[in-house]
Each structure stands twice: as structure tokens, then as C-alpha cells.
Amino acid sequence: MHPSGNGADVGLRRAELLAATSLAIDLGLGQPMEHMLRSSLIATRIAERMGLPAERRAIVYYANLVGWIGCHADSQELSALFGDDIAFRADTYGVDMAGLPFLRLMVSHVGRNSPGWERGVRTAAFLLTARHQVGRLIQSHCTSAGVLSDRMGLDREVGQALAYIFERWDGRGMPDGARGDQIPLEVHIVRLADVAEVHLRTGGLLRAVDVIRARRGTQFSPEVADVFAGDAAAIVDGLLEIDVWTAALAQAPDRHRTLHADEADELLRAVADFVDLKCPCTPGYSRGVAESAAGAARSMRMPAADVTRLYRAGLVHGLGRLGVSNQIWSKRGPLSTAELERLRMYPYLTGRILSRVAGLESVVSIATKGEERIDGSGFPRGLVGAELSSADRLLAAAVAYHQLLEPRPDRPGLDNSAAAQAIRAEARAGRLDADGVEAVLAASGHRPARRTSRDGNLTAREIEVLRLVAQGRSNREIAAALHIAEKTARNHIERMYAKLGVRNRTQASLAAIDRGLAPFAIDPTGNG
Structure with missing residues (x-):
């Protein structure tokens, strides 16, 4: 079940949602965002010069925009072979992707960062089965790309074209070794535009033309290569200076099409499934988070618009995960500082990707806070207490619960009961909102926990101590205010910490705020 969408961010345009998805694809390719948008402009300009009719130019546009959407489905396998899947994809743009140059590139990534002996063993094993392993990955890519294209509502011809995205003019591509005119002309244009954009951006116009000419008749169609090389300056004119987002959307075949609420939800579910294929989680993870969060919001009688936004x-919420290598997601043992920083960037990347879509502003505001915690221990911004709305807290609880159900490199997935116990412990420790946790668990099929005091079973005196701690009082000041010995005050504080599951005064103060205790603290002026 899903909400109806009444009143929440209506009027979404499909072209913008697909363009935003392309930004996530860019990150997974090791390219800066707008790579695919820029290459779509190159592709459509080539198609115009070749006289393709509007319906075929539409295939070129969207096949380019989402052409690599399937590659993220095999990120786990790619990472197992080559380590950093994003770095490997980025490096492929520098070679012809056939013969010895491509083999040398693959070997250079096999076992990278492994001990010498292990890398040697893995390299030898890879060389014995290289074509079979790479072929299997490419077959997976092509199949996934077609399915995801269909799920996103693109024309059937787009999905059919994506089956050829790894084929080459000279027949040395995969998965079927199609050659020449056996490959749709639209795909020949897309493949050239994709590579030309990278070399234009990194090496300039002359470099882009040199690469295309060097691969003419091998990777690229001679006809398409000649069109590009013959009018390259005009084809790429302004591409490195213009507002690419606006320019690319102006070329979208359905740029004026606005989605109904149900259509928008269906497209967003397709995006969610796309993300789940990339990350080390089970299919349906993102849908589960969405349904738990929305169900919790309904049970708390939040407005229908807020239910839809949640x-x-x-x-x-996980779209930015495509910008994090599976080498990090799948790593056993502690992450390095750099790896941890990259992982903690994913909500920020989600926000950057989706902030371009008009009408999604309130959704983005919530989606970027799924990893925040009310004690300030979350990421990426370390928000605390009142900085997190009720909707933010519900999403954080839903994300935390479903992450516990997922297997991780260092542990198996928890069963429902163990996950519920773990998330309730997080609430007792002051990291997650207790009411939000119970609402999420109820929406996920758990029985409500036996209600306990919102104060964590604190005694009346411990509540008084907590209020004073929240005011920033020292142990001596607390003792004086309550007319007790300083040692007694310290003992009360230690017991209060243990009951709340906090370790310092900052966390205790946040717990007081979240429990509505801080506003009633004793006034230090003595005026009540």
C-alpha cells in the first residue's frame, strides 16, 4: 500500500526525475554530475545532423540519459573482481575497451590493494576466465538496463536499444558480438557521445576529436565518427559553459509531461529498486523503509501530505549511495577515515541529486535526514533535538530498523524481533525518538511495547537533576540548588546517565529536551 499523494509535491515532471536519476548514474561511473546530460546534448546534436526523425532522436536522448543504468546492478560482482567499482568504470573511458589495452586495464584493477601474493593468485585466476566473467557482467547489465528502462515508463524502443550498449562497430563487443549495422544507429550515436564528453571535459576539443578518430571503425561507427569530427566545434559549442540541466531538459522529448500522483510514486519506486540493486541490501529495502515510515505517520495521524512526503x-533516501564504491559498502572490518567520510556523504549526495527536481523540495528535506540522530551522533550534519522534525525522526527510525534487517559484511541480518529490540535500545540511549520507533515498529507488524515513563523510569529527584543538567549547572550548583551534598548530586547524575543510556552532559541535555523536561528547569535567577 502507498499513500494517495493528496496535497504533497504534486506536478512532478518525468523528464526532471529521469534527469536527476542520470546524475546518480554519473556518480557511479566515476564522472561528475551532468556528464550524461551533457553527452545527451552531444548525441541529440549528432542525431539532428544525421537527419534522424523526432521519434528516433527521442530514443537517442533517453538511451543516452539512462544508458548505464544497468551497470549498477552488477556493482557487487564488479567490486569483487576489480575492487573499487567506481574507479574501474572511470578508467574504462581511457581505453578502447577491446584487446590488450582493455585486458591490461582489467588486470591493473584485479586484486588492487591486496598483498602481492594474493594479487598474483587472483590475477592468474582472472586471466583464465576473463572473457567469461566480463561477458556475464555485461549480460547482466544489458538485461537490467532494459527492465529498469521499462519500469521507468520509457518507450519500449529505448529498452531494446540498451541491449546493444556494449556492442562495437567491429564486432568485438559483448554480449553477442553484434557488428556494424546490426547495432541500432541510435546506440552508435550514444556510445560515441558518452566517450566524447569525457575527453572534451578532461582534455579539450582536440583531444575529444583525436580519440574519436582513433577509434573510428573499431569502437565507433565510421559514419557517426565522421559527423562528429567534421563538425565537432559546433556540436560541442558552449557545452562546458551553459546551464546543462536547463539545456538538456529543453531537449527532452516529453519535457512538458506532468505526472499524476500515482505515476510519480511508480517512477520513484522504480528509482528505489534501481538503488537497491547497487547496494548490499535485499531488493525491496527502500520500499520497506517507505512503507514503514508512511504507516507510522498515518498511525500518528499526520496530515495526508506529510504521509506522502515520508x-x-x-x-x-538512498539515491546518493550510488556515489559510494561497493568496496566500501562490502568492506569487512573498520573503515578508514576517508572511507567513513565518503560513506557519510551519501545523504548529502541524495540531496544534491534531487534538489534539481521542482516540486520535490519537502521530500528532499526529509530524505537527507534518514541517518541523523537526535543526540547529534548521526550524519551528514550531526543535527540534534529540535533541528529534526517529527517526519525526520520517523524516517530515521524506519531507516535504522530496516538496516538492522539487512545483512552486513560483519554480521547477518537480524530477525524482526532482534531488530525491534535493537532499535528500542537506540531509543533508550537517546539516539532515536522513542515514539517514532514505536510507531515504525507498529507499522512493521510488531506489538506495541509496554508503555514506560517518558523519563526512562527516573525518580523524581533524578528528574530534578536532569533539568538542572540541561541548564548547564555544575555538580556543585546542582547540590546547592537541591540542598544535598555534592557527592550525592554526583551519584544521582551517574544513575540518571545509566537509565537514559547517555555518557555526558550534552547527551543528557538532549535527552531532557526530547522528554520535554528542559523548559521546566529551575530558573538560575531564582524567579521560578
Whole structure:
């Protein structure tokens, strides 16, 4: 079940949602965002010069925009072979992707960062089965690309074209070794535009032309290569200076099409499924987060518009994960500082990707806070207490619960009961909102926990101590205010810490705020 969308961020345009998805694809390719948008402009300009009719130019546009959407489905396998899947994809743009140059590139990534002996063993094993392993990955890519294209509502011809995205003019591509005119002309244009954009951006116009000419008749169609090389300056004119987002959307075949609420939800579910294929989680993870968050919001009688925003935020909260290598997601043992920083960037990347879509502003605001915690221990911004709305807290609880159900490199997935116990412990420790946790668990099929005091079973005196701690009082000042010995005050504080599951005064103060205790603290002026 999903909400109806009444009143929440209506009027979304499909072209913008697909363009935003392309930004996530860019990150997974090791390219800066707008790579695919820029290459789509190159592709459509080539198609115009070749006289393709509007319906075929539409295939070129969207096949380019989402052409690599399937590659993220095999990120786990790619990472197992080559380590950093994003770095490997980025490096492929520098070679012809056939013969010895491509083999040398693959070997250079096999076992990278492994001990010498292990890398040697893995390299030898890879060389014995290289074509079979790479072929299997490419077959997976092509199949996934077609399915995801269909799920996103693109024309059937787009999905059919994506089956050829790894084929080459000279027949040395995969998965079927199609050659020449056996490959749709639209794909020949897309493949050239994709590579030309990278070399234009990194090496300039002359470098881009040199690369295309060097691969003419091998990777690229001679006809398409000649069109590009013959009018390259005009084809790429302004591409490195213009507002690419606006320019690319102006070329979208359905740029004026506005989605109904149900259509928007269906497209966002397709995006969610796309993300789940990339990350080390089970299919349906993002949908589960969305449904738990929305169900919790309904049980708390939040407005229908907020329910819809939470549902959509749950679907798309993980989109930025595509910018994090599976080598990090799958690493056993502690992450390095750099790896941890990259992982903690994913909500920020989600926000950057989706902030371009008009009408998703309130969804993005929630979606970027799924990893925040009310004690300030979350990421990426370390928000605390009142900085997190009720909707933010519900999404954080839903994300935390469903992450516990997922297997991780260092542990198996927890069963429902163990996950519920773990998330309730997080609430007792002051990291997650207790009411939000119970609402999420109820929406996920758990029985409500036996209600306990919102104060963590604190005694009346411990509540008084907590209020004073929240005011910033020292142990001596607390003792004086309560007319007790300083040692007694210290003992009360230690017991209060243990009951709340906090370790310092900052966390205790946040717990007081979240429990509505801080506003009633004793006034230090003595005026009540």
C-alpha cells in the first residue's frame, strides 16, 4: 500500500526525475554530475545532423540519459573482481575497451590493494576466465538496463536499444558480438557521445576529436565518427559553459509531461529498486523503509501530505549511495577515515541529486535526514533535538530498523524481533525518538511495547537533576540548588546517565529536551 499523494509535491515532471536519476548514474561511473546530460546534448546534436526523425532522436536522448543504468546492478560482482567499482568504470573511458589495452586495464584493477601474493593468485585466476566473467557482467547489465528502462515508463524502443550498449562497430563487443549495422544507429550515436564528453571535459576539443578518430571503425561507427569530427566545434559549442540541466531538459522529448500522483510514486519506486540493486541490501529495502515510515505517520495521524512526503522520502533516501564504491559498502572490518567520510556523504549526495527536481523540495528535506540522530551522533550534519522534525525522526527510525534487517559484511541480518529490540535500545540511549520507533515498529507488524515513563523510569529527584543538567549547572550548583551534598548530586547524575543510556552532559541535555523536561528547569535567577 502507498499513500494517495493528496496535497504533497504534486506536478512532478518525468523528464526532471529521469534527469536527476542520470546524475546518480554519473556518480557511479566515476564522472561528475551532468556528464550524461551533457553527452545527451552531444548525441541529440549528432542525431539532428544525421537527419534522424523526432521519434528516433527521442530514443537517442533517453538511451543516452539512462544508458548505464544497468551497470549498477552488477556493482557487487564488479567490486569483487576489480575492487573499487567506481574507479574501474572511470578508467574504462581511457581505453578502447577491446584487446590488450582493455585486458591490461582489467588486470591493473584485479586484486588492487591486496598483498602481492594474493594479487598474483587472483590475477592468474582472472586471466583464465576473463572473457567469461566480463561477458556475464555485461549480460547482466544489458538485461537490467532494459527492465529498469521499462519500469521507468520509457518507450519500449529505448529498452531494446540498451541491449546493444556494449556492442562495437567491429564486432568485438559483448554480449553477442553484434557488428556494424546490426547495432541500432541510435546506440552508435550514444556510445560515441558518452566517450566524447569525457575527453572534451578532461582534455579539450582536440583531444575529444583525436580519440574519436582513433577509434573510428573499431569502437565507433565510421559514419557517426565522421559527423562528429567534421563538425565537432559546433556540436560541442558552449557545452562546458551553459546551464546543462536547463539545456538538456529543453531537449527532452516529453519535457512538458506532468505526472499524476500515482505515476510519480511508480517512477520513484522504480528509482528505489534501481538503488537497491547497487547496494548490499535485499531488493525491496527502500520500499520497506517507505512503507514503514508512511504507516507510522498515518498511525500518528499526520496530515495526508506529510504521509506522502515520508513515503517518497523513504523511496529515494538512498539515491546518493550510488556515489559510494561497493568496496566500501562490502568492506569487512573498520573503515578508514576517508572511507567513513565518503560513506557519510551519501545523504548529502541524495540531496544534491534531487534538489534539481521542482516540486520535490519537502521530500528532499526529509530524505537527507534518514541517518541523523537526535543526540547529534548521526550524519551528514550531526543535527540534534529540535533541528529534526517529527517526519525526520520517523524516517530515521524506519531507516535504522530496516538496516538492522539487512545483512552486513560483519554480521547477518537480524530477525524482526532482534531488530525491534535493537532499535528500542537506540531509543533508550537517546539516539532515536522513542515514539517514532514505536510507531515504525507498529507499522512493521510488531506489538506495541509496554508503555514506560517518558523519563526512562527516573525518580523524581533524578528528574530534578536532569533539568538542572540541561541548564548547564555544575555538580556543585546542582547540590546547592537541591540542598544535598555534592557527592550525592554526583551519584544521582551517574544513575540518571545509566537509565537514559547517555555518557555526558550534552547527551543528557538532549535527552531532557526530547522528554520535554528542559523548559521546566529551575530558573538560575531564582524567579521560578
